[in-house]
Amino acid sequence: MTEGGTAAPPAISLRGVVKRFGDFTAVDGLDLDVPAGTCLGLLGPNGAGKSTTMKLLTAQAIPTSGSIQVLGFDVPRESKRARAAMGVVPQQDNLDEELTARENLEVFAHLYRVPRSRRRAAVDDALELAHLTARQRTKVDDLSGGMRRRLLIARGLVHRPALVLLDEPTVGLDPQVRAELWGLIDGLRANGTTVLMSTHYIEEAERLADECALMSHGKVIARGSPSRLVEKYAxxxxxxxxxxxxxxxxxxxxxxxxxxxxxxxxxxxxxxxxxxxxxxxxxxxxxxxxxxxxxxxxxxxxxxxxxxx
CATH class of the missing domain: 3.30.70.3110 (Alpha-Beta Plaits)
Incomplete structure (x- = not known):
């Protein structure tokens, strides 16, 4: 709630969003709000529309119809301003393998216009958050899969965004590494960062999300806290x-x-x-x-x- 007693605007708002690729409808009339300061898990099987929804929020895909607002900015019209205020952790690893962990973060701190006077501290904080301080001078090519995934998350947080998008953040990782990343993501939620996380891991959604939106064929078919959804339907x-x-x-x-x-x-x-x-x-x-x-x-x-x- 704001000081005046009115509800704060959602960090993300989609209304009637449709995305078609030829004859295929990936997102089908999607209505979705993500309240500020919460973690919402988009849960569904491959092909449910989760990753397409993420791409729409970052203007990597343009909606066929409908409206999107991210942190108060209209997307895709104001997508540059929206991207500057959010952190994005992609499903695919796109780190620069020739650079060290620290250098990867320094590049992104510069791209996101972190003031020069605060850049070193911002990179230090991101390394500490990802438990990579001891490996900051290691080239990415020499990091383990779990370390690389933690670095991806740190890179998306180096400019201290109000909103973080996590697209299948632990896909393909072994259970121990996945559990380590859950601790990192849970820390974001505890610090009041808004998190939208797509996943097809049931336990991941149950463990991390304040609410889950269950997607199927491009639509949200049910939404609520994990416990409420289970109580209602199962x-x-x-x-x-x-x-x-x-x-x-x-x-x-x-x-x-x-x-x-x-x-x-x-x-x-x-x-x-x-x-x-x-x-x-x-x-x-x-x-x-x-x-x-x-x-x-x-x-x-x-x-x-x-x-x-």
Whole structure:
């Protein structure tokens, strides 16, 4: 809220945004607000429209129709001013391999017009944030994959932007390195930086995002905090049943007749909102079910019929 008691404008606002590539519609009438100071996770499988949305925000792609505002600037008309105020961490590594970690940051500090008097401190702070101070004189080509990804994030933060766009920030990294980067991203959120993060990792969205926007076929189909989404669409518990196709069809039929959502995944059927299963139906379903906690993947599969992979 502002001092006058009115709600602060969102850091990002999209209204009716459409992006077509020939006959293919990548983004389809997208409405999306990202409140300032929050982390919003764009969650969805490959092809859902997440990366295209990121490119629209940075004017790497121009919308077919609709309006976009980033930090109060109209995009693409004022995209240069918007880009100067935001940090962008791309999915693809585009660091200069012939330069050291520090030199990569110095180049971007200059490009983003960090005042000369503050440039050294800005680079030092970015290196410290990314835990790369000890490797600042190392050429990028000699850094590990995890270090390079941390440097990419540091590069997007060297000018201390109000907004950071992270496009699949941990894709292709092993679990240990991914966990290290989660700590770095969580620190941004804790410091009040607005973060828009696209991801197809369920645990990443659950761990980092204040809210998730679930995308499918270029649209947001559900939005809310991870816990609220799970509560609304999947309930607290799930019962998984395994067996031959006719057995799974029987479980689906009985569950749906009782108004319970189900999720079919390969050789199993999950009955969601298991805590609401009547005792009589529990007996009919049989003792072969395995109970577990619900998660965001259950929500996504139920809403779209797709898996997040």
């Amino acid at each position: 309930g607290a518990r799930v019962v998984e049943h395994h067996g031959p196709p006719d057995r799974l069809e029987e479980v689906e039929r009985m569950a749906r007749a009782a108004g319970l959502p189900t999720r079919r995944t390969g050789p199993s059927v999950s009955v969601l909102k298991a805590e609401t299963i009547p005792p009589s139906l529990d007996e009919e379903l049989g003792p072969d079910g395995v109970r577990r906690a619900s998660n965001l993947e259950d929500v996504f599969v139920v809403l779209t019929g797709e898996r997040v992979e």
